[in-house]
Amino acid sequence: MPKPENCRFTKTHEWVCLEGGTATVGVTDHAQREITDIVFAEPPKPGRQVKAGEACCVVESVKAAFDIYAPIAGEVVAANEALAKDAAVVNRSPQDEGWLFKLKPANPGEVNKLMDWDSYQAFLQTADAHAGH
Amino acid sequence: MQTVPDQLIPSLNASRQMALDEALLACAPEASIILRFYRWSGPALTFGYSQPYALALAAARRRVIPVAEVVRRATGGGIVFHDGDLTFSLCFPWTRLSPPAEIYAKIHGAAAAGLREMGVAAELWPARKQLGERPAQCFIGPEPSDVVDGRDRKILGGALRRRSARGLYQGSLRVEGWPRNRPQLEAALARGLGRAWGSELSQEIDSAWLTQADALADKYGSDGWNQRR
Numbered sequence: 335m336p337k338p339e340n341c342r343f344t345k346t347h348e349w350v351c352l353e354g355g356t357a358t359v360g361v362t363d364h365a366q367r368e369i370t371d372i373v374f375a376e377p378p379k380p381g382r383q384v385k386a387g388e389a390c391c392v393v394e395s396v397k398a399a400f401d402i403y404a405p406i407a408g409e410v411v412a413a414n415e416a417l418a419k420d421a422a423v424v425n426r427s428p429q430d431e432g433w434l435f436k437l438k439p440a441n442p443g444e445v446n447k448l449m450d451w452d453s454y455q456a457f458l459q460t461a462d463a464h465a466g467h
Numbered sequence: 468m469q470t471v472p473d474q475l476i477p478s479l480n481a482s483r484q485m486a487l488d489e490a491l492l493a494c495a496p497e498a499s500i501i502l503r504f505y506r507w508s509g510p511a512l513t514f515g516y517s518q519p520y521a522l523a524l525a526a527a528r529r530r531v532i533p534v535a536e537v538v539r540r541a542t543g544g545g546i547v548f549h550d551g552d553l554t555f556s557l558c559f560p561w562t563r564l565s566p567p568a569e570i571y572a573k574i575h576g577a578a579a580a581g582l583r584e585m586g587v588a589a590e591l592w593p594a595r596k597q598l599g600e601r602p603a604q605c606f607i608g609p610e611p612s613d614v615v616d617g618r619d620r621k622i623l624g625g626a627l628r629r630r631s632a633r634g635l636y637q638g639s640l641r642v643e644g645w646p647r648n649r650p651q652l653e654a655a656l657a658r659g660l661g662r663a664w665g666s667e668l669s670q671e672i673d674s675a676w677l678t679q680a681d682a683l684a685d686k687y688g689s690d691g692w693n694q695r696r
Contacts, residue, residue, distance in 0.1 A: 337513065347564060368564045374517035374543075389630065397544040397610075398567030398627035399516045 338429055342405065342448035345457065350435060350437075352445050359405060360433040361393070364458055366425050370395045376422040377413035377435040383399040384410060384437070386444060391434055393424065401423040408437035470671035473503045475685050481511035481538040481549070486683035489541055490676040492557040492628065492635045495621045500668045503525030504662055510550035511536040513637075515543050515626060520694045522546070522560025522603055539693045542637050546604040552642040553652055557660060567627050568594070572612040573663060576635050578623055579614045581659020585651050587642055588617035604638060620688070 336351035336358060343349050347365035351358045366372065376393040384390045384404035391402035413435045415425060422433035439445070449457055469576065482507050495501055512534045514523035519538070522620035523546055527534040532550045547554075557574060561598050575591055582589035602608055605624040614623035625638035640652065661668040686692050 365564060368566055370566045370568065376517070392515045394515075394543045395517075396567055397542075397571060397625070398629065399541065399543045403631045455659075 335430065339451045341359075341451060342428070342445045343457075344403065344405045344448055345453035348403060348405045350445055350448065352439065352442060354378060355442070356411065356438040357406060357408065357439050357442075358433050361402060361424065361428055361434050362454070363428050366428045366432070369393060369398075369400055370425075372421045372424045374399075375424060375434065376419040378404075378408050378410045380412055382410045383446050384408065385434065393421070399404065399447050402434065404437070405448060406437065406439040409440075410435050412436040428456065469593065469674040471674060471677070473670045473672050475688070476503075476506065476507040476569065476672060476677070477586065478508040480508045481513055481536040482637045483680060483684045484511075484554070485538055485540060485687040487680040488556045488558070488635055488637060488685050489687075490679035491556070491672075492541070492633055493633055494613070494673070494676050494679050495558050495633070496634060497535055498560055498667070499558070500560070500664045501672070502657055502668055502670050505549075505554040506668075507549055507554070507557070510548070511538065512546060512548055513538050513540045514546045516540060516628070517696075518544065518603065521602075524608075526604060527625070536688075537693065538687055540626065540637060542626035542628045542635060544605060544624070544637075544676035545602060545607075547624070547639045549639070551645065553642075553645060553649065553656075555640070555653075555656065557582040557636040559631060559634050559636070559664065561629050564629075566624040567629075568612065570627060570634060570636070573627065574638070574660070575612050575614050575623060576679070577659040577663030578638070578640075578656050579659070580662070581655040581657070582623075582642075582652075582662065584658065585648075585655040587622075587655075589614050589622065591615075592619075592621070602632050603638065606641065609642075614640075676679070 341349045341351040347362045376392045378390040414431035579589040592613045594611040609621040628635040
């Protein structure tokens, strides 16, 4: 399980954790609480190239579909297949079993442009935290 | 910029209706609030973003009124038959990531208020009245914050999509008197929603969005989109 302290965060409430050259991506606990009961998740397929900030994943809760964004650029190397049977795991375990997809970063250093845990916690206290892109 | 009143947009099939709504979501100014009433070129069925195509197709085949098109929406929710409903969409700022149930209740509360002014019994179905498993078809029964009439029959259901800081709502209204009272219903909904969102609510469509919709229509008519699951 990637510790939140070792992850980076976006203003659109995704987390990314870089370990061994692979970046794991999911939505934050704040995001899953706001989206509420997730019944469906559609992570990007392996092999897809994504840009930082690109809408590449969809989660659906009560009658509402939400776009999820790639925190950094790279190639999708894995999607969480467990979500097909149980998307609610994103609610139960957003930063562990509820990860969405893994990327091979185009530029691993790109993660350093994102917020660290403390910065994200401070961001959540601001009005901007509630804005999208 | 050249705008077209939405009443002057010609009748569209389901693919083009969905394409125009996506164009609004993608292209409309960030702070704009746009209400659009559909004019259908023929009976159609739309189904929710995550639903299986086979489920929608089976529902279409069971329908007495033949369905010309079966099209996946960008929004969530269930199967909706468009063969006697007033369909409309609302594109609006959704800057703060917030529970969709709150947005849904806001839209439907505003719509119900407008409907009541023209004498339609319209109330929100209470949140506590979730009846078991969520139905695959929109009008099977009411869900929390759907609009129901005086006999607890669902008359308005809808679905949402959030992209960047914008939201798209697509709604389907089924009331007695339709379609004879269409102008009054449209005016009532516009009044109710206008009060909830303020005077910024517009029913003008930019011609550039229509062009963008043309480019998106093929997607909504394709097997790759509709049969993706």
